[in-house]
Amino acid sequence: MNLRTSLQPIRVATLMVVAGACCWTVGCGGPDGFEGTPDGDVQDVDGAQDVKTDTSWHVDAGKDASTVDGGADARTDSVPDDVQGDVPDDVQGDVPDAESDADPDVVLDAESDAVPDQQVPTSVGLLVVDSNRNGKLEPTNAEEMKNKATWNKDFGAVFLVNIDDDDGDGSVDHSDEVLNGAEDVKDLARFEVVAASGDVPKTYTGKLSVDAASASKVRIFRVKGAEFVSQKDPQNIVLTSQDLAEGVQFAIEGRSFVMSKKEGEWAGYVDLTHVVTAGGKEIAHDVARMRVAPLVFMNNLMKTEKVWAAGYDKWFINDMRAGLQAASVPLDVLFYVGYKEPDQWTQDHFEMGYVSMPAEGGAHTIKVAMRTPTPIREAADIVFREFLGPDFGAIHVRSAKYNEWMSTYDSMGNWDTVPPHTANGVSYSHGRFIVGSTKSTYPDPVAIGFVEAQAIQPIIKVDTSWLSVGHVDEFSSFVKASTPRGWRMLFARPALAVQMLQQLQDDGYGAVKMHVGKKWYGDDPWEVWAADISIDEVLADADIMATNQADQATLNGILAKLTTELALDESEITFMPFLEYEDPYYGGSVAYQPGTVNLLHVDGHLLIADPFGPKVGGVDVFKKDLDDRLGSLGLSNHYVDDWDTYHAWMGEVHCGSNTLRVVSEKDAAWWEDGR
Amino acid sequence: MNIRIAIIAGLLVSMSCAVASANGVVLSPNQFTQAQRVTLEQKVAKAKVQYPDAFVRIRQLKGHQPSVYKRYRSQKPSVVKELRALGPGAGWAMIDAIVFDSLPRGSATAEEWRAVQQGLVIALGELKMTDAAPVFQRIFDDPSASDQLVQSAAVAMGRLGGMQQRASLMQALKKSGKKRDGALWGLRHVRAVPIVDAIVPLLESDSEQTVVLAANALGYQGSSWAWKTGNAGQSAEQMPIRTRCMNALLKVYLRSESEAREAIARALTMVEHPQTLAKIDAMIANTSHDQDKQALMQLKARLSM
Numbered sequence: 001m002n003l004r005t006s007l008q009p010i011r012v013a014t015l016m017v018v019a020g021a022c023c024w025t026v027g028c029g030g031p032d033g034f035e036g037t038p039d040g041d042v043q044d045v046d047g048a049q050d051v052k053t054d055t056s057w058h059v060d061a062g063k064d065a066s067t068v069d070g071g072a073d074a075r076t077d078s079v080p081d082d083v084q085g086d087v088p089d090d091v092q093g094d095v096p097d098a099e100s101d102a103d104p105d106v107v108l109d110a111e112s113d114a115v116p117d118q119q120v121p122t123s124v125g126l127l128v129v130d131s132n133r134n135g136k137l138e139p140t141n142a143e144e145m146k147n148k149a150t151w152n153k154d155f156g157a158v159f160l161v162n163i164d165d166d167d168g169d170g171s172v173d174h175s176d177e178v179l180n181g182a183e184d185v186k187d188l189a190r191f192e193v194v195a196a197s198g199d200v201p202k203t204y205t206g207k208l209s210v211d212a213a214s215a216s217k218v219r220i221f222r223v224k225g226a227e228f229v230s231q232k233d234p235q236n237i238v239l240t241s242q243d244l245a246e247g248v249q250f251a252i253e254g255r256s257f258v259m260s261k262k263e264g265e266w267a268g269y270v271d272l273t274h275v276v277t278a279g280g281k282e283i284a285h286d287v288a289r290m291r292v293a294p295l296v297f298m299n300n301l302m303k304t305e306k307v308w309a310a311g312y313d314k315w316f317i318n319d320m321r322a323g324l325q326a327a328s329v330p331l332d333v334l335f336y337v338g339y340k341e342p343d344q345w346t347q348d349h350f351e352m353g354y355v356s357m358p359a360e361g362g363a364h365t366i367k368v369a370m371r372t373p374t375p376i377r378e379a380a381d382i383v384f385r386e387f388l389g390p391d392f393g394a395i396h397v398r399s400a401k402y403n404e405w406m407s408t409y410d411s412m413g414n415w416d417t418v419p420p421h422t423a424n425g426v427s428y429s430h431g432r433f434i435v436g437s438t439k440s441t442y443p444d445p446v447a448i449g450f451v452e453a454q455a456i457q458p459i460i461k462v463d464t465s466w467l468s469v470g471h472v473d474e475f476s477s478f479v480k481a482s483t484p485r486g487w488r489m490l491f492a493r494p495a496l497a498v499q500m501l502q503q504l505q506d507d508g509y510g511a512v513k514m515h516v517g518k519k520w521y522g523d524d525p526w527e528v529w530a531a532d533i534s535i536d537e538v539l540a541d542a543d544i545m546a547t548n549q550a551d552q553a554t555l556n557g558i559l560a561k562l563t564t565e566l567a568l569d570e571s572e573i574t575f576m577p578f579l580e581y582e583d584p585y586y587g588g589s590v591a592y593q594p595g596t597v598n599l600l601h602v603d604g605h606l607l608i609a610d611p612f613g614p615k616v617g618g619v620d621v622f623k624k625d626l627d628d629r630l631g632s633l634g635l636s637n638h639y640v641d642d643w644d645t646y647h648a649w650m651g652e653v654h655c656g657s658n659t660l661r662v663v664s665e666k667d668a669a670w671w672e673d674g675r
Numbered sequence: 676m677n678i679r680i681a682i683i684a685g686l687l688v689s690m691s692c693a694v695a696s697a698n699g700v701v702l703s704p705n706q707f708t709q710a711q712r713v714t715l716e717q718k719v720a721k722a723k724v725q726y727p728d729a730f731v732r733i734r735q736l737k738g739h740q741p742s743v744y745k746r747y748r749s750q751k752p753s754v755v756k757e758l759r760a761l762g763p764g765a766g767w768a769m770i771d772a773i774v775f776d777s778l779p780r781g782s783a784t785a786e787e788w789r790a791v792q793q794g795l796v797i798a799l800g801e802l803k804m805t806d807a808a809p810v811f812q813r814i815f816d817d818p819s820a821s822d823q824l825v826q827s828a829a830v831a832m833g834r835l836g837g838m839q840q841r842a843s844l845m846q847a848l849k850k851s852g853k854k855r856d857g858a859l860w861g862l863r864h865v866r867a868v869p870i871v872d873a874i875v876p877l878l879e880s881d882s883e884q885t886v887v888l889a890a891n892a893l894g895y896q897g898s899s900w901a902w903k904t905g906n907a908g909q910s911a912e913q914m915p916i917r918t919r920c921m922n923a924l925l926k927v928y929l930r931s932e933s934e935a936r937e938a939i940a941r942a943l944t945m946v947e948h949p950q951t952l953a954k955i956d957a958m959i960a961n962t963s964h965d966q967d968k969q970a971l972m973q974l975k976a977r978l979s980m
Contacts, residue, residue, distance in 0.1 A: 343745050377750075408749050439934075469749045498900065520756065529760050542907040545900035546863070546945070553894070553944035556980045557937055560973075584797045584830070585753045585790065651748035 121198035124244050125206050125276035125284040129157035129191040133671060135360035137249075139194040148288040151269060153674035157290040158357040159189035159218070159270070161254035163393030164366045170384075172393060174219060174255045177230040183390050186364055188221065188228070188251035189357055191288065193239060193274055195247030203278040206239030208250070211271040217292070218270055221251040244276060254292040258453040259397070260446075265453070268292040293355040294454035295368055295395070296670050299417040299431045300478045301487055302661035304602040306330045309657045310344045310379075313645035316656065320607060323638030327605035334382065342379040344645055346658045347473065348372060348411035349380035355393070356668035363668035366393050367660065373398035373444040374407040399446040409436055409443040413471040413598075413655050414464060417457060419478050419487045423567035429673045432566075433457045436464025436472045455675045460565055466554045468588035473654045475555060476562070479601045481572070482634055488572045491559060492597045494548040496577035497622075501535050504614060504621060510536035512614040514593070514622075518643050535614055538579070544592065547582045551589050574629060577622065578611065583650075590650045594643065596626060598652035602659065606630060609652040610639040699774040701792050701824065702813055707774070711809045718806060719771045726764020733761060733768040734778055738794070739787040752790035758798035769799040770810055793827050800831025808835055812843065815854065822853040829854075829861030836865045845873045851885075859888040863895035866908030868915050871896050875923040878939075886927075886935040893920040894942030921948040925958065928974065929967050936970075940977055951978060 128139040131147040132155060138144045147155035162174035166184040173180040173187065193206060210218060215235050221228040222237070228251055231237045239248060258268035269291050276284040304327070309320050311333040324331045336342035350369040357364055369383035371394060383394040398410075408414070418432045433451055437443055441464065452459055464470040475492035504512065513532045521528040538544060562568065576597035580589040591598070594609035613622025627637055646656045698704070704712050723730050737743040738754035747753065761768060772778050773795050780788055796814060799807050814820050814828035829847075832840035844865070847858035859877070862870050874896070877889035897920035901907040908916070924939050924946070931939055943951060952975060959971045 341741065341745055343750075345748055348748070408751070411748070411750075413748075471748075521760075540904045540906055542898075542901040542904045543864075545904050546895050546898040546907075549898050549900040549945045549947075550891075550894060550941065553941035556944060556977055557940065559980065560977055583753070583755075584801070584827075585755050585794055586749065586751065646748075649747050655748055 121196040121200050121245075123194070123198075123284075124196040124200055124204065125239075125274050125286055126194040127191060127272055127274050127286045127288040128194055129272070129288045129290055130189070130358060131155045131157050131288075133158070133358040135358045135364075137190055137192050139192070149271075151289050151291050153672050156671065157189065157191070157288070158293050158671055159252045159254055159290050160187055160293050160355050160357050160364070160366060161257055161393075162187045162219075163355065163368055163395060164391050165388045165393075166390045168389065170388070172388065174253050177219065179221065179228040185228075185251075186359070187366065188253050189290065190223070191250050191252065191272065191290070193243070193248045193250070196245050200241045200245040201278060202241045204241045204244055204276055204283060205278075206244050206274055206276045208237040208239060208272065208274045209235040211273070213266050214270040217254065217256040217266055219253050219255055221253070223249040223251050239274075252290065257292060257295055257395075257450065258455070260449045261453045261455075262449070268294070291671075293357050294456050294670060295353045295355055295370065295451075296430055296454065296456050296667075297351060297353040297370075297415075297417045297433060297451075298659070298661040298663075298667075299419040300601045301419040301480055302663070302667060304329045305660040305662050306332050307600065307602065307657055307659050308332045308334055308346050310342070310346050311335045312344045313642075315641045316645055319610075319638070319640035319642075320653075320657065323605060323607040323640065324602065326636065326638060327602045329602050329605075334386075336379055336382065339378050339381075343377075344649075345379075345411065345413070345651060345655050347413045347651075347655045348471075349377065350383045350394075350658065351412040351415050352658065352660055354663050354668070356663065356670065358671075362665055363663075365663045365668050366391050367663070368393040368395060370394075370412075371396040372412055373402065373410040373447040374404070375402055376404065376407075397447045397450045398444050402444065406442060406444065408470050409441055409464070410447065411469075411471060412658075413469075413473040413651075414443065415451075416472050416476070416478075418460065418566060421485055421487075421566060423565060427673075428458065430456050430667070430670055433459045434472055434476075435459060435461055436467075436470055437461040438463050438465045441465040441470060456670045456673050458675075460562070462558050462561065463554065466551065466588055468583035468586040468590040469650050470588065471655075473598050474591065474595055475558070475597060477597050477599055477601065477654070479606065479635060480604050483572065485572060488574055488633070489562065489566070489568060490574050490576050490597050490599070491562075492555060492595070493552070493575035493577055494555070494579055495552045496575050497579045497593065498539075498545070498548060500577055500621065500625065501539055501579075501614075504616065505535050505539055509614065509616055510534065510539070512616060514538075514614040515612050516615075518612055520648055544579065544581055547589060548579050551580050574633065577625065591647065591652065593622070594647045595652045596622075598654040600653050600657050600659065604634065605636045605638060607638050607640050607653050607657070609642045609647060612643065698777055699772060700777045700795060701773045701820075702810070702817070704775055706813050706817070707809060715770060715774060715806075715809070719767050719775065722764045722767030723771075726762070726767070729761045729764035729768040730771065733758070733765075733772055736778065736791060739783055739790045741787075744790075752787045754791055754794035755798050758794055759801065766799060766802045766804040766807060769795050769802075770807055773799065773810055789821070789823070793821075793823050796824060796827040796831060800827065800834050803834050805835060805837070807831070808837065808840065811835070811840075815843065815847075815857065822856070825853045825857040826860050829857035830864065831861075833861030833864035841865055841867070841870065845870060848873050848877065855885070856888055859885075859892045863892050866896050866901075866912065866916060868912055868919065871916050871919045871923075875919065878923055878927045883933065883935045886931060887938040890924060890935065890938035890942045893924060894938075894945035896920055897942070897946035897948070899945065899947035917946050917948045918950075920946045921951055921954070925951070925954055929958075929962075929970060940974055943974070944978055 126139060127148060128137045128144065129148050130137060131150060132141065132144045150156055163172050164187060165171060166173055167180035173184055179185065193208065212235065218234060220231040220234045220237060222231055256266065259265060269289055272288045274286045275282055307324055307329055309317060309331060311317055317333060321331050334346060350371050352367065352369055354365050354367045369387050371383045372380045375398065388394045414436045416434050418434050420429055420431045435443060435448065462472060464472060467474050477490040478487050479490060481488040511534050513534045515531040515533060518531040519528045520531050578591055578593040578595055581592040583590050594611050596608050596611055598609065600607040608626065611620065611622035613620045623639065630637055640653050642653050642656060646652055707715065736754045736757055738757050739752040744750065744752040758765065758769060778791060783791065800811065811828040811831040814824055815832060829844060832844055844858040844861050847854040862874065871893065874889050874892050877885055880886050897917040902913045921943065924943050928936065928939050955971050955975045959968055962968055
């Protein structure tokens with residue numbers, strides 16, 4: 001018996017990246033710093049094939065079993081026998097007989113081939129990664145060593161795209177070849193070539209490499225005390241015999257997320273290979289696997305760290321502040337100083353997410369703002385101009401040839417996250433991504449392909465083509481609930497608004513007006529006209545009624561789909577009453593009464609557009625309905641006058657705000673999801 | 676105040692000079708018969724005197740300028756709201772701009788200028804102004820007009836709903852292309868049995884898009900909520916229309932797929948005929964195909980929401 005462990009076949013997708021497929025700018029220092037965006041179409045490359053990879057460590061120090069059994073080296077002895085030949089859980093394909101499948105060419109007899117007259121180390125060139133995800137490198141930990149080439153929900157090392165800016169130079173940290181200050185150290189995952197267990201002959205050299213597909217996706221630093229030296233070629237990192245004897249620590253940073261699930265695209269796994277040779281012959285060979293952390297999007301159930309809103313409307317800001325104070329959440333007002341074309345739709349500018357990896361004492365997280373794909377939206381550049389900083393990253397992903405006609409579907413109000421749930425027997429530990437998309441109305445394909453490629457939050461697509469603006473936040477929202485699921489869905493229901501108005505009419509209040517004191521307006525005083533209208537007038541308008549019935553019919557279809565997809569029962573859905581009208585130019589609907597479902601949920605508090613409904617006995621009937629409807633669920637309503645700056649311009653509270661959430665250990669542990 | 680009057684007077688003089696020769700934003704005067712042109716010119720001239728502000732304001736549209744439309748959540752240009760607020764004389768100011776005296780384009784992009792063109796037609800259509808009927812008809816008949824303009828003109832004609840407009844729109848259903856598609860939009864607003872009967876055959880079209888448009892049109896024809904307002908059409912026609920719509924939509928439901936089936940389900944929801952669920956039950960009882968039964972059960976559940 002010799003020390004050689006089995007060679008195990010792993011089905012590994014051969015990854016080929018076709019340059020110019022897209023513009024993704026994690027490396028940019030802002031809107032002017034986009035990385036190369038060569039024109040070109042994304043090409044599929046069929047490259048999946050079976051390759052044989054040694055998934056475990058081995059040192060061939062002789063074919064005599066006694067070399068192992070009787071070895072004096074503690075490190076070697078610390079690896080239990082069952083390490084050798086075990087098949088990682090994620091290995092696909094047949095597992096051949098270890099002996100018969102072994103390639104004799106890579107098995108060297110140290111006694112015969114190694115330099116004579118020198119003591120041969122019983123282990124040399126072993127790799128260790130944090131496969132057990134405790135933030136430490138533990139070469140003496142059998143579990144860690146056994147699973148280092150594994151990647152599944154239980155084991156597998158993680159590294160981050162170094163997408164924040166620790167040195168404040170305005171560029172994300174992976175865009176240069178240096179360590180960007182002391183804080184940057186935390187963003188780099190470590191792995192190690194373990195010190196040999198005995199003397200290492202001077203003829204021994206090591207070659208550490210990453211797989212070809214990963215070479216341009218990562219940067220490897222060699223760590224020497226406090227010094228981090230970037231390795232020019234991650235496929236050819238040379239270790240001397242002294243390095244092998246003393247061991248070397250490396251740090252790795254991602255330069256790219258997984259960009260697409262298409263065949264041939266990089267899948268995010270980095271296979272490290274370390275080969276020790278002497279005189280041209282292989283002495284030892286070890287492999288380990290790491291995976292780049294996906295971008296995980298935040299959901300409404302996560303505790304709120306702060307809320308952003310644009311500072312255009314003091315009434316809006318005052319109401320927002322009051323509601324947020326009740327929730328003990330700070331408001332960060334954005335003023336867009338120096339922007340030529342800012343706009344007030346803070347929700348649409350970016351979607352918040354995070355990347356995380358195991359670290360000692362708890363997961364290390366970088367919050368990441370994903371900028372809307374549309375290139376022409378100056379206010380969205382705030383994520384690079386103002387947010388990018390320590391532990392706060394920013395990314396912009398889009399097609400090189402961007403289709404501006406579809407840009408509204410790239411407003412981030414059309415991108416949302418359904419909180420964690422189990423549906424139809426499948427667990428979605430970090431929820432699901434929900435986006436408005438149809439055959440003819442869709443977000444940027446490269447950007448949505450990027451979201452899909454993150455894998456942790458599978459995508460649900462719903463029809464938003466019937467809306468003038470076209471965003472999912474115009475008809476759905478997710479809020480905390482004291483139910484087994486932990487959340488409920490709020491869903492627009494024009495039928496309920498009609499029913500309420502008809503009831504008021506039947507009760508003799510048909511002449512009562514709604515939207516009292518509010519105005520529709522354009523850009524000049526002469527364009528202003530009163531928005532107040534009586535219940536009778538609304539209910540007598542055949543166009544408004546037909547439009548709302550059409551919308552209700554469409555919403556029924558979407559609700560049926562979501563009810564099935566999310567396995568919701570009726571008690572988990574709360575309907576939100578408001579009427580819509582048809583925007584004649586774009587042929588789609590938009591909220592006529594303030595769209596109350598388009599709300600901001602922060603820790604059980606709801607900031608809702610003031611409905612300015614008809615008042616009976618001094619009480620706003622729609623407001624009271626919402627208080628009864630939502631208050632009984634344990635939610636606290638806070639009304640925000642968003643009419644002038646948002647409602648009149650086709651949006652509401654959610655559109656005018658964005659939220660930074662706290663990433664808990666549970667949220668951070670995406671690796672436990674199994675996707 | 677005097678200065679303002681002087682400015683307006685100056686503008687009116689310049690605009691009066693322009694009427695006879697210039698083209699409008701969408702049409703040119705020579706696309707009309709002489710009688711129509713003269714009538715329109717005279718009425719426009721009279722309105723200019725009577726409602727000068729509208730003619731001044733229309734030349735100051737801003738909704739197609741990025742500084743304004745970027746405030747809309749859609750981020751797309753639209754001048755409809757401004758046009759709605761032009762006040763007295765708005766219709767004549769819009770006719771003037773559409774036919775005789777084009778507005779200053781400035782640096783408007785193609786998309787921004789389309790928003791002005793289409794916005795004018797839409798806003799004029801909303802006024803249901805019978806004097807504007809020839810304008811809509813010319814646009815509807817103009818082979819060089821864009822699909823969107825044809826559709827907007829058709830909707831305006833539907834809103835007017837006169838016999839001539841009905842006949843023109845129904846005639847267009849017999850052909851294919853943008854006029855038929857536009858007519859299906861326009862006929863949503865004219866609820867009458869003959870119109871339903873003219874639309875129903877289009878549910879059998881090979882084109883999914885046409886089936887979707889036809890189903891949508893029938894949904895609006897039969898909309899129970901619209902009929903409840905008392906302003907949707909002749910009340911005696913309500914149930915005959917809704918019944919025809921229901922029967923036609925149910926007839927093709929199982930034969931339809933994907934978007935067309937979804938559109939039919941939506942339309943049936945809108946028609947909300949009291950016999951729909953019973954009819955579906957009968958269809959379920961009469962079908963031997965499990966897949967059809969399942970589809971009908973899903974439809975029934977959908978209509979019960």
